[in-house]
Amino acid sequence: MMQVLIAFTMRGLILVFAFPFFAGLSAAWSLEIKAGVLRIDYPELAPVSRFDRIPDDLAFAGARLGNEDNQTTGSFLGHEFSLETATSSPENLQEKVDLLLRGGVKLLVVNGRGEDVLKVADLAGPDVLVFNVAASETDLRDGNCKANLLHVAPSRAMLADAVSQFLMWKKWSRWLLISGSNPDDVKLADAYRRSATKFGAKIVEERVFEDTGGSRRADSGHVLVQRQIPVFTQEAREHDVIVAADESDVFALYLPYQAWSPRPVAGSGGLRPVNFHAAHEAWGATQFQRRFEKQNGRYILPEDYNAWLALRVIGEAVTRTSSADPEVMKEYILSDAFELAAFKGQKVTFRSWNGQMRQPILLTDSKITVSVSPQDGYLHHRSPLDSLGLDEAESACAAFRN
Amino acid sequence: MMRHLFKVLRSVKPASRLWPAILSICVLFAGPAFANKVYVSNEKGNTVTVIDSANWEPIAEFDAGNRPRGIGISPDGAHLYVCASDDDTIKVFDAKTYEFLWSLPSGPDPELFVMSPDGSTLYVSNEDDNLVTVVDTRSKTVVAEVPVGVEPEGMAVSPDVRFVVNTSETTNMAHFIATEDYKIKHNILVDQRPRYARFTNDGSTLYVSSEIGGTVSVINMLGETGPELVDKIGFEVPGVQPEWLQPVGMRITSDNKWLFVALGPANRVAVIDATTDEVVRYILVGQRVWQLEFTPDEKYLLTTNGNSNDITVIDVAEQEAVKSIQVGQQPWGVVVAPD
Numbered sequence: 173m174m175q176v177l178i179a180f181t182m183r184g185l186i187l188v189f190a191f192p193f194f195a196g197l198s199a200a201w202s203l204e205i206k207a208g209v210l211r212i213d214y215p216e217l218a219p220v221s222r223f224d225r226i227p228d229d230l231a232f233a234g235a236r237l238g239n240e241d242n243q244t245t246g247s248f249l250g251h252e253f254s255l256e257t258a259t260s261s262p263e264n265l266q267e268k269v270d271l272l273l274r275g276g277v278k279l280l281v282v283n284g285r286g287e288d289v290l291k292v293a294d295l296a297g298p299d300v301l302v303f304n305v306a307a308s309e310t311d312l313r314d315g316n317c318k319a320n321l322l323h324v325a326p327s328r329a330m331l332a333d334a335v336s337q338f339l340m341w342k343k344w345s346r347w348l349l350i351s352g353s354n355p356d357d358v359k360l361a362d363a364y365r366r367s368a369t370k371f372g373a374k375i376v377e378e379r380v381f382e383d384t385g386g387s388r389r390a391d392s393g394h395v396l397v398q399r400q401i402p403v404f405t406q407e408a409r410e411h412d413v414i415v416a417a418d419e420s421d422v423f424a425l426y427l428p429y430q431a432w433s434p435r436p437v438a439g440s441g442g443l444r445p446v447n448f449h450a451a452h453e454a455w456g457a458t459q460f461q462r463r464f465e466k467q468n469g470r471y472i473l474p475e476d477y478n479a480w481l482a483l484r485v486i487g488e489a490v491t492r493t494s495s496a497d498p499e500v501m502k503e504y505i506l507s508d509a510f511e512l513a514a515f516k517g518q519k520v521t522f523r524s525w526n527g528q529m530r531q532p533i534l535l536t537d538s539k540i541t542v543s544v545s546p547q548d549g550y551l552h553h554r555s556p557l558d559s560l561g562l563d564e565a566e567s568a569c570a571a572f573r574n
Numbered sequence: 575m576m577r578h579l580f581k582v583l584r585s586v587k588p589a590s591r592l593w594p595a596i597l598s599i600c601v602l603f604a605g606p607a608f609a610n611k612v613y614v615s616n617e618k619g620n621t622v623t624v625i626d627s628a629n630w631e632p633i634a635e636f637d638a639g640n641r642p643r644g645i646g647i648s649p650d651g652a653h654l655y656v657c658a659s660d661d662d663t664i665k666v667f668d669a670k671t672y673e674f675l676w677s678l679p680s681g682p683d684p685e686l687f688v689m690s691p692d693g694s695t696l697y698v699s700n701e702d703d704n705l706v707t708v709v710d711t712r713s714k715t716v717v718a719e720v721p722v723g724v725e726p727e728g729m730a731v732s733p734d735v736r737f738v739v740n741t742s743e744t745t746n747m748a749h750f751i752a753t754e755d756y757k758i759k760h761n762i763l764v765d766q767r768p769r770y771a772r773f774t775n776d777g778s779t780l781y782v783s784s785e786i787g788g789t790v791s792v793i794n795m796l797g798e799t800g801p802e803l804v805d806k807i808g809f810e811v812p813g814v815q816p817e818w819l820q821p822v823g824m825r826i827t828s829d830n831k832w833l834f835v836a837l838g839p840a841n842r843v844a845v846i847d848a849t850t851d852e853v854v855r856y857i858l859v860g861q862r863v864w865q866l867e868f869t870p871d872e873k874y875l876l877t878t879n880g881n882s883n884d885i886t887v888i889d890v891a892e893q894e895a896v897k898s899i900q901v902g903q904q905p906w907g908v909v910v911a912p913d
Contacts, residue, residue, distance in 0.1 A: 241724045244704060245745040248723065248761045456743065456767075459683065459701040459725055466702070484744075491746070491763065513743065513767040513786040518817040556815060 202250040205242075205496045207486055208277035209235045209257045209479060210268060210292060212284030220388045220425045223538075231283040231305060232257045233468040234476030238483025240467075242490070251490055255483075262288050269295040278498050281305055281482045283475055286312055293321040301498035303485070305478035310363060313526040313562055317569035320498075322505065322527040324482045325474075330561035331445040332363040334533035334545035335415070335438050336371040337559070341547045344412035344436070348405070349378045350427070351417035357383075361417035364439065376409040381423045388422065401430035408433065416440040443542055445533050448477035448515075452534055452541050457515040481514055481529075488512050506572070517544070523558070526569035530557040610869055611669070611911040614878060614885055615642040615656055616902030622656060623901040624672070627869055627910065630887060630899055636672040639665045644686040645907035648693040648711075654909070655696065655711075657684040664696065664709070669911060679716050681707045686770075688729040688738070697738050699726035706740045706751065718756045722749045730771035730780065732795070741768035741782055748782050748793065750801055760800045764791040769822050774830040774848070783821035783835060790821050790835055792851055805851050807835075814840050823865035827872055827890065834875055834888075836863040843877055843886075845893050855893050859886035867908045878905040 211231050219225060227233070239255040246253050256275055260268035262284075269292055272280060280302045282292045286309030293302045302321045304312065310327045312318075326334075339345070347368060351361035361378075368375050381404065405414070405427070414431055416439040418424035424441030436442060450461060450471035464472045464480075489501040489510070504510055506527070511519040516532045523530060535543045550559040558564075609628035615638060616623060622642060624634040639658025646655045647669060654667040657680065664678040664687065680687075681700035687709075688697050695717075696709040706726055708718040723745025730739040737759075738751045746768060750760040765787020772781050773795075780793040780801065792805035809819040820838035826848060833846040839862050845855040860879025867876050868890070875888040879898075885905060887897040 241744055244724050245747070248745070248747060248749075248758075249763075456701075456725070462683075462702050511766050511787060513746075519766055519786045519788075556817070 203490070203494065203496055204252045204254070205246075205279070205486065205490050206254050206256065206276045207235075207239065207279040207281065207483060208272040208275070209255065209281040209283070210272060211257070211259050212262055212265070212282070212288050212292075213259050214262065214285070217388055220421050224421070227470055227473070229468065230473060231281075231475045231479040233464070233470075234472065234479035234481075235281060235483050237464055237467055237476075238480040238487070241480075242483060242487030245487060245491060249491060249494075251494075253487065253490075265291055266295055273300065278496070279303070279486050279501075281479055283479065285309075289321070290316060290318065293318045296320065299498065301502050303482040305482050306475050309359070310562065313528045313567060313569060315568040317526050317567075317571045319527075319571040320502075322485075322502075322522065322529070324478045324485065324529050326445075326447050326531065326533060327528060327561050328360050328363040329366065330528075330533060332360070332367040332439075333370065333560045334445040334535060335443065336364075336367040336373060337545045337547040337550050338443070338535055338543050339413055339415075339438060340371050340373060341549075345373045346410065346412045347373055347375045347415045348408050348411040348413070348435070349375045349415050349417065350405075350423075351378070351380055352420045352422050352424075353380055353382045354420045354422075356419040357417050360419050360440070364415055364417055375415075376411050379404070379408070381418070383420055383422045397426045398430060401426050402432045405430075406432040411435060413438055414442075416442070443535050443537060445545070446536055447474050447531065447533060448472065449474070449534060449536050449538075449541070451536070451539060452515070454541065454544075455515050455517040460515050481512075481520070484512060484514070485529075518557075521555075521557075523564070525564045525572055526562065526567045527572060528561065530555060530560075532557065533560060608870065608913045610913065612867075612869075612876060612885075613645060613647070613654055613669075613909050613911070614901045614905045615645040615907040616904060617641055617643055617880065617906040618904035619902030621902045622654070622667075622672075623905070625885075625899060625901070627874070630897055632899065632901065634672060635902055636667075638667070639663070643906045644684065645909045646687060646689050646696075647909045647911060648689070649691065649912065650693070651911045653693075653711075655687070655689070657687060657698075659683050659685055664698070676714065678709050678711065678714055679707075680709065681705065686727060686729055688731050690731055690735055691733070697729050697731065697740075699729055699740055701725045701727065701743075704742070706738070706749075708756065720751050720756050720758070722751075722758070723747050723761075728769050728771040728782065730773055732773055732780075733775060733777040739771045739773075739780060739782075741771050743767045743769070746784075746787075748780070748791070748801075762791070762793060762801060762803050764803070765789045765806070770824055772824045772826060774826050775828045776830060779830070779848070781824055781826070781833060783824055785820045785822055785838065788816065788819050788821065790824070790833075790846075807846060807851050807853065809835075809837060809840075809844055809853060809856075811837075811840060811842060811856050814842075822863075823877075825866045825868055825875060827868075832890070832893075834866055836866050836877060838862055838864065839881075841879075843875075843888065857888055857893060857895050859888070859895055860884045860898060864905075865907045867910050869910050870913045876908050876910070878908050880904045880906060 242253040283306040286307040289307045304323045308328045310329045414437045416424035418440035427437045506524045514520045520531045546556040552558040612625040614623045622638040640660035644657035654669040664680045698707045706720040723742025725743040728741035765784035767786040769785040782791040790807040818839040823836040835844040842856040861881035877886045
């Protein structure tokens with residue numbers, strides 16, 4: 173046996189919780205934890221695919237499941253969890269944040285766009301811990317980070333890196349990058365450019381698909397699409413794959429099969445990077461999907477998963493610290509001791525330098541999980557998960573330094 | 575005992591006058607060699623593979639329902655119990671003829687169960703409903719449902735049958751349920767995603783493996799105020815990402831000296847000296863090693879390797895893998911017929 177044997181135990185690092193549990197007894201709770209979910213709603217066009225319609229209970233449904241999970245665990249420990257939910261337009265954030273804070277919320281989950289998430293973090297103030305579950309703006313994890321703002325949602329940089337690693341693993345290194353014309357599409361295209369450089373892919377040509385306004389689809393619109401897309405993609409330089417940066421949901425779903433050259437599509441269409449999707453079954457996820465569907469009568473969406481995960485981060489921090497103080501919880505969440513199971517095959521943790529959750533990213537063809545990044549062989553001195561998104565040295569975030 | 579004997583043998587010089595005495599001791603210890611049937615549930619193949627332990631040859635494979643996972647056998651060796659997860663039932667087969675006999679109620683998606691030592695009761699974890707279901711194997715009815723933490727998974731019965739232990743994967747606790755009234759008497763917080771629980775033969779210690787936390791919690795059952803967490807065992811293998819050291823199935827030798835822990839995607843079984851909680855060896859086995867079972871004489875330990883579609887036979891005394899046997903698609907659980 174040539175193996176080097178290393179063994180260690182962790183004596184002295186153990187917290188013991190052994191509480192008798194009396195079923196049916198109305199226990200005197202020792203700790204009350206009130207979390208809030210604020211969802212900011214925007215005027216939206218109907219999506220290209222009716223599978224992508226936004227349900228009325230988006231994010232709230234996931235948060236409710238997370239709260240129930242916390243309540244079950246809390247019942248054994250004397251921790252009482254409750255949840256407040258509110259919707260807001262981008263214009264009346266102040267009012268809604270005040271309302272939640274007056275109700276005693278000190279842990280606030282926010283589902284909204286990047287600029288509004290920043291506003292909420294400022295309005296809530298340093299005594300409130302805010303969890304971003306939707307905004308993928310890399311800037312929020314970079315120069316514009318906030319000390320009271322943690323990110324459960326992956327950044328555009330993480331999502332782009334997840335795609336790049338898979339494409340490089342496939343040796344599809346020559347990319348035709350097609351991006352939309354709206355500001356978010358431009359930022360996503362930037363993330364793919366940065367990622368291509370990071371992992372050694374070559375963007376052989378770039379094209380911009382102009383958003384000319386109007387609605388996103390029409391009856392029998394596929395007839396027109398079938399003529400437009402081949403024309404738009406013809407005579408491109410030799411490429412292995414089309415990478416689409418279309419956060420506005422204008423054209424990317426039309427690219428597979430319709431492009432001039434028989435090439436696979438990744439990014440906003442074809443093989444898409446997501447933090448979760450309803451067909452994911454590995455690592456015990458089936459039981460999670462079933463619990464969600466039984467409670468809410470629909471499939472889970474990434475925002476629901478993120479909201480569930482944010483509530484579980486809160487629950488785990490309370491369970492392990494026996495505190496509801498946001499400052500104590502934040503310190504624990506950002507520490508090496510924090511770990512959480514999230515149906516992705518390995519524990520999720522937080523980057524202490526910018527408050528971003530480390531997590532695997534699923535790659536889906538919208539039917540199944542095709543692969544999960546980080547891919548084998550992408551190593552990192554801290555964790556392979558840190559091969560996705562902004563690493564410590566790259567991030568300009570200073571708010572977490574102390 | 576066998577291991578110590580081997581150590582003694584290695585230290586004896588070939589010409590020693592002790593040899594005749596040693597040989598006679600060996601004969602005494604060898605005892606009769608039983609051939610036992612080994613049953614392996616194949617999660618993707620929807621079958622159970624049967625292997626003869628006399629020559630380690632597969633002798634049969636039969637349909638076992640949809641997505642067979644947890645597997646057990648009655649103490650008399652007559653009935654084989656298989657969790658048919660996608661059929662939401664536990665199927666019972668004749669262990670000799672492989673004939674399907676009847677189904678037991680289990681709640682949705684049964685994954686794992688434990689049996690009382692007399693075979694009269696099954697304790698099943700129902701992940702969807704946060705319940706432990708207690709099933710009477712003779713009347714084929716549910717006799718109790720116990721609310722536990724979120725996503726109950728691992729189950730263990732204490733040797734004195736006073737406690738049934740359940741681990742909940744999202745709550746991250748071991749729940750100690752008294753069998754006299756099916757009420758939870760103690761809860762102990764462990765690391766992320768506790769998967770499996772196992773008592774020592776004397777009931778003094780309980781081990782709980784945490785798949786995502788990457789540790790095995792050691793719980794003293796004889797604490798002053800009840801069960802108490804006394805240690806956590808971690809794992810470290812050079813060249814293997816720490817994320818993939820995911821402890822799952824466990825077995826402890828009946829002398830309570832050696833704890834074997836399957837490490838899932840690390841493709842290794844850790845051997846732990848149970849007197850010191852130190853890992854002394856990692857045995858390389860097949861891919862995604864999941865559950866473990868001894869032969870009744872504890873000469874061999876069998877491992878199911880889900881991603882290489884085989885089982886590994888480990889020589890317990892030598893702590894070495896000696897053979898691998900191809901089985902059906904994605905083997906999950908394993909049970910060995912009693913002598």
